[in-house]
Amino acid sequence: MTAQIEKELSSNGVLRLTLNNPQRRNALSQAMIGALHQAITDASISSDVKVVVLSGNGPAFSAGHDLKEITAARSNDDKGRAFFTSLMSQCAAMMTAIVNCPKPVIAEIDGIATAAGCQLVASCDLAYASDTSRFATPGVNIGLFCSTPMVALSRNVSSKHAMEMLLTGDMLSAADAERMGLINRVTESTSLKALTQEVADKIAAKSSLTLAIGKEAFYRQQEMNLPKAYAYTSEVMVNNMLTEDGEEGISAFVEKRPPVWRNQ
Structure with missing residues (x-):
């Protein structure tokens, strides 16, 4: 078949x-x-x-x-x-x-x-x-x-x-x-x-971890009112900044080099 x-x-x-x-x-x-x-x-x-x-x-x-x-x-x-x-x-x-x-x-x-x-x-x-x-x-x-x-x-x-x-x-x-x-x-x-x-x-070519974080947040915040959406996505941003890829991406931008993603 x-x-x-x-x-x-x-x-x-x-x-x-x-x-x-x-x-x-x-x-x-x-x-x-x-x-x-x-x-x-x-x-x-x-x-x-x-x-x-x-x-x-x-x-x-x-x-x-x-x-x-x-x-x-x-x-x-x-x-x-x-x-x-x-x-x-x-x-x-x-x-x-x-x-x-x-x-x-x-x-x-x-x-x-x-x-x-x-x-x-x-x-x-x-x-x-x-x-x-x-x-x-x-x-x-x-x-x-x-x-x-x-x-x-x-x-x-x-x-x-x-x-x-x-x-x-x-x-x-x-x-x-x-x-x-x-x-x-x-x-x-x-x-x-x-x-x-x-x-x-x-x-x-992007960080898979970052994509996963962003996609989940996109759909979850759609169903929230404005204050809840900002509170939720602010927490998401903080946690994203603390990931290895979040740190690597910012460092690579500042240092003017391509990022090396670890998806962590």
């Missing part, structure tokens, strides 16, 4: 995870969700991995949940309730694992990213797309509001933009997705991988 996820690790620590079920448009089936969750978990604890890039084989980044799998579950005695509950729980845990991963996770989109596939893009720390890519939360068109994709989407774009996507189900161009803040940058398909790799390489 073909692997749901292809893995490729570069010498500088950039791990490329490629969704690999193009025949099903890289749908987030239970198998795909499980494979991706495991890959993110493994990357989180691997000292060899500095940055994760997430892409998709074929014409779709991901078309969202596997509707054929969902339809098949309706024949169960409970009309699918247990399966649907398990599927949503597993998907939420996988999306949360991306946010909680101490390594930066970059989405590379060359094709459509719809419903839970759009949620996957929004869950990543950075996102770059080809100019032919398209984005949507179209559940409303089939009587199924994209409630779980809404969680990640509404944490990336303004409320008005999120609600427009959720209420209309319309497909957005890559240019519109960039304008709204869902993705960082748009480029030609032939240049996409090079752009993503350039950004990943730049990040991989």
Whole structure:
């Protein structure tokens, strides 16, 4: 059986995870969700991995949940309730694992990213797309509001933009997705991988410890009010300054030399 996820690790620590079920448009089936969750978990604890890039084989980044799998579950005695509950729980845990991963996770989109596939893009720390890519939360068109994709989407774009996507189900161009803040940058398909790799390489050259500290603090402070956010991040800064890499980075800057990171 073909692997749901292809893995490729570069010498500088950039791990490329490629969704690999193009025949099903890289749908987030239970198998795909499980494979991706495991890959993110493994990357989180691997000292060899500095940055994760997430892409998709074929014409779709991901078309969202596997509707054929969902339809098949309706024949169960409970009309699918247990399966649907398990599927949503597993998907939420996988999306949360991306946010909680101490390594930066970059989405590379060359094709459509719809419903839970759009949620996957929004869950990543950075996102770059080809100019032919398209984005949507179209559940409303089939009587199924994209409630779980809404969680990640509404944490990336303004409320008005999120609600427009959720209420209309319309497909957005890559240019519109960039304008709204869902993705960082748009480029030609032939240049996409090079752009993503350039950004990943730049990040991989930083202190892994510093990146982990910063990523965790970024998401934690978002849910705090202003005084709590400043109190929390002030403590984070103090602890960061006391790390070996914090001391090395400042010393290297003052001494006008490249830093040597120990990730400690």
